[in-house]
Amino acid sequence: DGGITQSPKYLFRKEGQNVTLSCEQNLNHDAMYWYRQDPGQGLRLIYYSQIVNDFQKGDIAEGYSVSREKKESFPLTVTSAQKNPTAFYLCASSNRGRGDTEAFFGQGTRLTVV
Amino acid sequence: RKEVEQDPGPFNVPEGATVAFNCTYSNSASQSFFWYRQDCRKEPKLLMSVYSSGNEDGRFTAQLNRASQYISLLIRDSKLSDSATYLCVVNPLTGGGNKLTFGTGTQLKVEL
Numbered sequence: 001d002g003g004i005t006q007s008p009k010y011l012f013r014k015e016g017q018n019v020t021l022s023c024e025q026n027l028n029h030d031a032m033y034w035y036r037q038d039p040g041q042g043l044r045l046i047y048y049s050q051i052v053n054d055f056q057k058g059d060i061a062e063g064y065s066v067s068r069e070k071k072e073s074f075p076l077t078v079t080s081a082q083k084n085p086t087a088f089y090l091c092a093s094s095n096r097g098r099g100d101t102e103a104f105f106g107q108g109t110r111l112t113v114v
Numbered sequence: 115r116k117e118v119e120q121d122p123g124p125f126n127v128p129e130g131a132t133v134a135f136n137c138t139y140s141n142s143a144s145q146s147f148f149w150y151r152q153d154c155r156k157e158p159k160l161l162m163s164v165y166s167s168g169n170e171d172g173r174f175t176a177q178l179n180r181a182s183q184y185i186s187l188l189i190r191d192s193k194l195s196d197s198a199t200y201l202c203v204v205n206p207l208t209g210g211g212n213k214l215t216f217g218t219g220t221q222l223k224v225e226l
Contacts, residue, residue: 031212042120042201042218043158050212058213090157096212101146101205103214105157 003027006091006106013078013085013113021076021109023091030096032074033103036060037088046089049074050096078111086113115140118204120217127224131192135220137202138184146205147185149176151198152219158201161187192224 004025013019025032031050035043045058049068063082068074074093078085088110092103120137127133139147147164162169164185168177175188185204189196202217 033214035216043216045213045215048213056213088155092214094212094214101212101214102148102160102163103203105159108157 004091004093004104004106006089006109008109009107011109011111013111015113016080018077018079019111021078021089021091021111023074023076023106024072025074025093025104025106026072027093027104028071029093029104030071031094031101032068033092033094034058034064034066034074034076035090035092037090037108043090046076085111087111116217117141117206117215118202118217120202120220122218122220124221124223127192127222129192129194129224129226131224132188132190133192133222134189135187135200135202135222136184137186137204137217138182139202139204140183141204141206142180142183144204144206147176147178148203148205149174149185149187150201150203150216152201153198158216161200189222192222194224194226197222197224 007022033048034046047066049055065077090108091106094101094103149161150158151161152158164176173190177186199219199221201219
């Protein structure tokens with residue numbers, strides 16, 4: 001089955017530690033995205049990538065880092081510099097170009113800093 | 115001005131009612147538009163794409179008004195199961211690439 005997989009589903013982290021969230025897709029999509037959602041809020045774009053070995057900062061990139069070494073994978077690292085990391089993190093992928101650019105989402109990772 | 119703006123609601127409507135949501139966007143060069151549905155504590159799922167000519171899928175109708183830079187979603191004969199948050203998504207296709215930008219969502223509660 002084609003899809004996008006995020007792991008883990010729930011993650012607890014001690015304050016001051018870095019943590020990496022996994023995102024893998026087998027939809028052959030070029031574009032991938034990371035969003036953050038806080039309770040009762042919309043999705044805010046952290047980073048996005050149009051193609052392998054290239055990525056751009058979104059609206060709230062501070063305290064986060066990404067890599068795009070493979071087309072299928074777009075891991076997100078939440079660093080200790082992120083002041084308020086507890087949130088619901090959503091990864092998505094889509095085709096590039098002017099048509100059929102709807103995004104498909106993974107099930108999300110709920111990160112809690114303890 | 116935010117890139118994509120929606121009324122957060124909540125819209126509390128009785129079952130069977132017709133309800134309409136609007137979403138405005140700031141980038142006049144935006145090319146692709148979508149409505150997503152998000153249930154509580156779940157990932158968003160595509161409800162429908164929005165085409166220039168407008169499109170309909172059962173009880174749902176989406177329209178695009180480029181002159182006024184807004185898209186709309188109309189839900190007819192609303193059901194209890196329509197209760198969710200509806201997210202407007204705009205793809206400005208900046209620099210030839212994709213940057214899917216979400217609105218904050220409009221919460222719909224359908225009641226008996």
